[in-house]
Amino acid sequence: xxxxxxxxxKLCALLDGELSAGDSGLxxxxxxxxxxxxxxxxxxxxMRKMFHSAQIVPPEGLxxxxxxxxxxxxxxTYGASKIASSQIASISSVLTRSKGFxxxxxxxxxxxLTSLFMQSNNSDNLISRNGFSEFPIFSRSAEIPDYSLxxxxxxxNKLNTKKLVPIVTSKNDNVIxxxxxxxxxxxxxxxxxxxxxxxxxxxxxxxxxxxxESYTDDEFNVSLSPTSNSLDSFKPFPSVRSNITxxxxxxxxxxxxxxxxxxxxxxxxxxxxxxSPTLNNMALSLFYKFNQNLSAGIxxxxxxxxxxxSGVDENNILIDYEQNYIGFxxxxxxQYDFKEVEHPSYIYPITRIFIxxxxxxxxxxxxxxxxxxxxxxxxFFTGLESSGxxxxxxxxxxxxxxxxxxxxxxxxx
Amino acid sequence: MKRELKNKxxxxxxxxxxxxxxxxxxxxxxxxxxxxxxxxxxxxxILLIDELAEDVFQETxxxxxxxxxxxxxxxxxxxxxxxxxxxxxxxxxxxxxxxxIDIEELTLPVENDSPDIKERAQLVDxxxxxLPEKFxxxxxxxxxxxxxxxxxxxxxxxxLPTVRINIYRAKQKIRELLAPYMEDYQx
Numbered sequence: 001x002x003x004x005x006x007x008x009x010k011l012c013a014l015l016d017g018e019l020s021a022g023d024s025g026l027x028x029x030x031x032x033x034x035x036x037x038x039x040x041x042x043x044x045x046x047m048r049k050m051f052h053s054a055q056i057v058p059p060e061g062l063x064x065x066x067x068x069x070x071x072x073x074x075x076x077t078y079g080a081s082k083i084a085s086s087q088i089a090s091i092s093s094v095l096t097r098s099k100g101f102x103x104x105x106x107x108x109x110x111x112x113l114t115s116l117f118m119q120s121n122n123s124d125n126l127i128s129r130n131g132f133s134e135f136p137i138f139s140r141s142a143e144i145p146d147y148s149l150x151x152x153x154x155x156x157n158k159l160n161t162k163k164l165v166p167i168v169t170s171k172n173d174n175v176i177x178x179x180x181x182x183x184x185x186x187x188x189x190x191x192x193x194x195x196x197x198x199x200x201x202x203x204x205x206x207x208x209x210x211x212x213e214s215y216t217d218d219e220f221n222v223s224l225s226p227t228s229n230s231l232d233s234f235k236p237f238p239s240v241r242s243n244i245t246x247x248x249x250x251x252x253x254x255x256x257x258x259x260x261x262x263x264x265x266x267x268x269x270x271x272x273x274x275x276s277p278t279l280n281n282m283a284l285s286l287f288y289k290f291n292q293n294l295s296a297g298i299x300x301x302x303x304x305x306x307x308x309x310s311g312v313d314e315n316n317i318l319i320d321y322e323q324n325y326i327g328f329x330x331x332x333x334x335q336y337d338f339k340e341v342e343h344p345s346y347i348y349p350i351t352r353i354f355i356x357x358x359x360x361x362x363x364x365x366x367x368x369x370x371x372x373x374x375x376x377x378x379x380f381f382t383g384l385e386s387s388g389x390x391x392x393x394x395x396x397x398x399x400x401x402x403x404x405x406x407x408x409x410x411x412x413x
Numbered sequence: 414m415k416r417e418l419k420n421k422x423x424x425x426x427x428x429x430x431x432x433x434x435x436x437x438x439x440x441x442x443x444x445x446x447x448x449x450x451x452x453x454x455x456x457x458x459i460l461l462i463d464e465l466a467e468d469v470f471q472e473t474x475x476x477x478x479x480x481x482x483x484x485x486x487x488x489x490x491x492x493x494x495x496x497x498x499x500x501x502x503x504x505x506x507x508x509x510x511x512x513x514i515d516i517e518e519l520t521l522p523v524e525n526d527s528p529d530i531k532e533r534a535q536l537v538d539x540x541x542x543x544l545p546e547k548f549x550x551x552x553x554x555x556x557x558x559x560x561x562x563x564x565x566x567x568x569x570x571x572x573l574p575t576v577r578i579n580i581y582r583a584k585q586k587i588r589e590l591l592a593p594y595m596e597d598y599q600x
Contacts, residue, residue, distance in 0.1 A: 012581045018562050043588050050537045051556040058453035070478040072438045
């Protein structure tokens with residue numbers, strides 16, 4: 001059959017396994033004596049290497065769509081008709097192909113949600129909105145200064161020399177003086193011509209994150225507030241250089257996540273927050289999937305951190321501080337999906353570590369959860385999370401630890 | 414169970430698709446593992462567009478699975494599934510107008526520097542995409558999917574000599590296009 005073929009054509013058939021033994025022997029004899037044929041033989045071998053290295057693996061997620069359409073996988077398809085499943089698979093196919101639309105939509109939603117985060121009136125640098133200094137909390141164990149001696153002018157005005165006693169001390173004391181009342185007190189004292197204003201600011205506490213306390217004189221009801229130092233600021237964001245070029249980034253490996261948490265704090269203090277922003281105890285993130293296991297991304301969030309710290313003021317008074325701090329945080333996260341142990345029902349464990357910070361200090365988080373791939377582009381997860389917010393006050397480092405449950409959803413672009 | 418499935422023939426796995434859901438799922442997973450790369454490579458090489466290739470790939474396996482519900486005697490699963498993929502690719506291609514280039518007129522720009530691995534793969538892609546459809550198809554079926562000349566002839570409804578000469582001409586053209594880069598593959 002191949003007698004009429006050229007040597008080159010026979011060589012092609014030989015390499016494709018289509019040449020008989022007899023013809024192959026003759027061809028090898030000719031090959032040994034023909035350098036041009038030898039070159040062609042080498043080129044054919046090279047081409048075979050090229051072709052074998054050019055196999056294209058189907059994208060991840062295609063199998064899930066096929067299984068969904070066939071009614072063989074996922075909660076949606078269990079018991080559902082194949083027609084409905086394939087229609088849903090088709091809809092998801094249309095949505096996933098509209099990458100541009102999904103990107104814009106995600107960016108708009110992310111912008112709206114981020115702006116909602118910023119609604120909080122949290123005073124995270126410990127300075128009140130009206131410019132008054134914060135009141136620290138005095139604990140019962142603190143020494144009570146004799147302010148009367150510090151600023152009284154010893155004349156015959158109405159100030160007496162009694163030792164000042166704080167109205168609100170520690171959490172054991174249930175008496176709380178509201179800021180409005182303190183303002184009134186300050187105004188009253190200002191009207192007293194004979195009153196010598198103390199060196200400290202007579203002010204009200206604006207932020208309700210602190211219990212405020214005041215010293216009162218029995219007769220004149222003057223309230224005083226030692227100034228407090230703001231917590232040292234911390235810049236949590238390291239500079240990151242990215243060498244990712246546009247050609248290397250696959251847009252369909254980007255996912256947008258939203259999650260909430262319900263966590264218990266250590267220390268556990270019974271202090272109400274200043275206010276209730278819309279998106280509190282929630283986080284948004286953007287992740288890029290490098291391979292089937294590893295993904296990295298940026299995450300922002302806002303949540304309550306109960307803080308307890310102590311320090312010494314200008315008068316060497318030991319002061320205990322307690323507050324319910326609503327912190328906006330951001331940072332980088334790394335997630336590992338244990339796809340190797342994926343259950344046939346598309347549930348598998350994931351773990352994530354986060355490093356970032358707030359205005360008051362660095363924040364680290366760790367999460368271990370179970371994730372369920374609902375379809376090609378949608379996932380849900382729930383699990384345990386622990387976090388630690390580090391902050392410094394008066395030379396000491398403190399940490400607020402939290403432990404609880406996290407739950408969320410992810411959508412792939 | 415996975416090990417047992419690996420020892421089963423394609424035809425035995427095909428008949429399992431008609432059984433209860435857990436067995437069907439396991440059999441489907443094994444068949445998918447065996448054919449998905451080849452089918453996807455074929456779809457991608459023939460259609461050239463990712464979205465179309467994914468759609469046809471998905472539809473191929475769905476139709477393949479649905480065919481198991483019909484009482485049929487299956488003798489060659491490989492040819493059967495490729496026939497499904499081919500018919501779907503043809504349907505897809507008929508929706509679009511293609512202009513064909515004479516195979517003798519094809520050229521590629523010559524690079525002086527040795528390309529890295531990614532560029533090599535792109536060269537192969539470009540060379541394959543530059544081939545006319547009939548040459549590209551036989552080459553893909555032979556080199557990427559491992560069909561014999563006879564099987565290709567049956568799949569395409571053609572004759573063995575036609576398949577042989579088309580494969581030869583396709584390879585000669587690929588060789589001519591990639592001649593400057595052959596040395597890199599001979600390392």
